Amino acid sequence: MARPALMLLAALLGVTATVTPALAQYRIGMSAAIAAVLVTITLGILLRAAIVLVYTDRIRHPLPLLGLANPPRRLPGGAVVSTFDLLTVAVAATLFVGLFAFLRLSPLGIQMRAAGEKPLLAAQRGINFQLLFALSWALAGFAGALAGILYANNVRLDPSLGVLGLKAFAVALVGGLDSLGGVIPGALIVAAVEVLSVRYGDPLLADVSPFLCLLAMLPVRPWGLFGTREELERV
């Protein structure tokens, strides 16, 4: 089949993937959270199909292709990490501080939180919530893509990288979904369990370890380690 046709199809998939969330999120009759999960998954399916159509599903190592190196660095204390590991930590920290400031202090961030709580009321106050939803998906997509770029350069690039996203779910939930501050300890805990299960268990176990963390945490603190406990519903 002609390659341009495939590219076109992939582009169609990609566009649908980006437009769907903003449109779907307020139409669906279920709770917003479930709609978001389904939309995210749909988006993942679409993007993955698009990527395989264009790039095939071979595993690649982009670093040499880009002509970059990833030399190991020695940290004070003796640990050795790769350059991209350090870069990842730096990017995560910057992103974290930036997002925190944006959501707490900037008017746009406050509007985003407002639209997240009550889209209809936000619209009635002159906020274009669909634009804001699109923006928040773009922000999330940007952060996810950054993670993907760093990971691909540091480890490898293949279409099943999406599994990383599932781990991100686990991190967000362990830390507490409504707590930006909980992300860091959440990530540290999940990562530590994963590393330890590689070291003392088997690699297959390591793959499910984020989910084991999640399952262990949910019955004890369903709202996450640093999340706010859901209030009693008002009646």
Place this chain on the structure above:
Amino acid sequence: MIPDLELENLEVVYHHVATAIQGVSLRVPPGAIVALLGTNGAGKTTTLRAISGFLGADDAQIVGGRVLFQGATVTGRPPHELARRGLVLVPERDKVFETLTVQENLRALVPGARVDHDAPRPPVTLEQVFHYFPALAGRRRQLAGYLSGGERQMLALATALLCRPRVLLVDELSLGLAPRVIESLMALVARLRDELGLAVLLVEQNAGAALAVASYGYVMEHGRIVYDGTVERLLAHEDVREFYLGMGRRAGRRSYTEVKQYQRRRRWF
């Protein structure tokens, strides 16, 4: 004079099949408070929502008629655009962002950059808002979810004011509020009309409170306007007195213990 807000034969359908309002026409002149009365399910809230713009989630469509705002057709425009033009709704429920503080509720809207400056509308500042609603000033840092019913209604009015409205649509201002609070809020609406020159469309179950501040009124039943007139004319109408104000044929209020054991009929036409 062009009315600030005018409806021409508006028709709304829910879920593609169920008619909600059929052929509603009404006018809100500049600087006037107009009351829209009616039984439950008559379509009052639907009318307000139709004016201020539906969302896809409502699964409702305007299938006929027009909404005119300051002479321009705005039928079916999205809510945020209408709000920016100065057609602002204070909804019946879900009227404040509960997870935001009072300050954030107000600040989410304050930067005037998004509102066009050339419009002949009164600028509204935070100071002014706190001047009208002194109770909010003391609670700036509190989460809006912790406010009492009266304070919520004040915050809702305040955020609506910050959108610099030309026309304020108020849905059930008195819903679930103490008599004392209703009294002061109604007085405040009249004051806003006088000082900011707003036009107000007041949808109310509490007919007595609404007619005390309004100058003109519409009565809506079964998706239609069945009666309208100046407040004096409404107050003189026997059925309005009986069904909305609870006055007997003789002077004075009828007691609830004297209720009839069957549904009474009314005769609008």
Place this chain on the structure above:
Amino acid sequence: MVLRVEDVTLDFDGLRALSGVSMSVDAGGLAALVGPNGAGKTCLLNCVGGFYAPTSGRIVFGDAAIQGLPPHRIAAHGIARTFQFVELFRGMTVLDNILLGRHRHMRAGVLAGALFWGRSRREETAHRRRVEEIVEFLELERCRKELVASLPFGVQKIVAIGRALALEPKLLLLDEPSTGMNREEKENLARFLLRIKHELGMTMLWVEHDMELVGDLADTVTVLDFGQRIAAGPPGAVLHDPRVIEAYLGRAASREKGAG
């Protein structure tokens, strides 16, 4: 005395919603609970209904102390309630909503329900008959098979009362049943309340803002302000209490009262 609330205090995150409230409701009586917004009326109702556990104090229903029990256990004791914002099951019909009120009186489990044969079918029919009596009592015949979400708010409030009646409770808790009703609908509501009191002999605890309704119908009135009881007694006396007028009614309302 059907219900006794003894010295109930309720705290939320350091905020005191109720402080040392006591009141009692006599059998067959219609007891009104009034007060400004945020005075703690709904909180008190939620304590009785089991949605909040009081920080201290006792709530005695009949002979049993019920404070801190979960709501479904309290419903089993014979207390039913309606909510300020109806809280019906929106995706279901009026009949199904009222049938859910019969849940406690029915027996069929999952398997019996799935088979829907013999006993479970007969049970369903029998309870349907009871539900129809309630539909008739509250004049809901026209909308019995409508989805609740498509009904006007005022009718939904009546359906909610129907659902509570289906539990056949000894005590009915009503949270602002007249909110969002106009005069005519309030007259219908008044009729239903009087019929529930006289024909069904149910005891009611009634949170209400409409002072005309309270003045005309209630047997006793309790006034709360800032989580404390500031007055209690027959409506005639309580509604002319200067403290109540000051805290709650406002001047215009009291003028009206004086004139009427």
Place this chain on the structure above:
Amino acid sequence: MAFGGGYFKTTYAGDLALIDTRLRRAALGLLVFALIVLPRFASPFMLDLVAQTALAAVGALALNLLTGLAGQVSLGHAGFIAAGAFTTAVLVEHRLPSPLLALPAAALVGAGLGVIVGIPALRLKGLYLALGTLALHHVVLYACGEFQSHWGANTGVSIPPPRFGAWVLKGTIAWYYALTAIGGLVLVLSVNLQRSRAGRAWMAIRDREIAAESVGIDVARYKVLAFVWSSALTSVAGALFAYQRAFVSVEAFGFFLAIEYIAMVIIGGLGSALGAVLGAAFVTLLPYGIDAGVAALRVPGGAEYYLFPLKFGAFGLLMAAFLVFEPQGLVGIWRRARNWVVLWPLRYRPLRPAS
């Protein structure tokens, strides 16, 4: 229904009847007859498609019971299917291949897993619950994978055809009848549930938990019950799946299968038994539809390579289309069509007279 006129019933039993008009009874009779005589006319491939759809419908109905009725979203239903299939595999490996043992055992394992998710679900809502079930799916798959490699059968476990005494369930036509009958039975049971006490209690919990408590429903009990029944039924479907395919391998139960099941109930229409069946048919038949489409277009060689991402992408596109344009799913389209016919020549239902 919500239309003014119509049929008037004189007994409550008559009002409870599911099939209440002669027309409906005739239509149902015709459908059953058509399903019975189908094997005389259809190719084995077609029969296999119907059988697959019926099996998928069992799983979809079970998920609909949990997600559509009780409102508890599960992204882990493929995990329960895997559990049922691997229960059968374990029994086969222990030389106990009888379905009379395997099906109840699968139900028990499913019910047990249901309790394991159901109890934390008491405190979880929405997103947390969805991701909790997703986590369980991964853990179950891990356990299944361990079992598979432990038994040295890295590719999978072969399952002999089910044997009931002397009779062996074998061949396309036999499987067609068996699975269609089971699917029909589960459909009837689900419809019944929706109009009885337990089903109503679940729907009440879905619509408004706090109000459900206030009418005396033990919310905790009913939530766990929903998980137990749903996962037991799903596991039985998994065991049937194992017998029909005659082979069990962990690769068949990946994340994508879980998504397929949730897609079935969403595309079909959440909360409707008919929707679950329609959704199951749609999702099962879609890949074959795409195959047929590609074949009909006569695209040049090498196209097979793109077939998998194409199916994947089409599936995603359809999911997106339903989420955006028809949140009520196929059942919503069906209802609209029905309204259109009933109301014709009017377009909208008039306002009701004064009440």
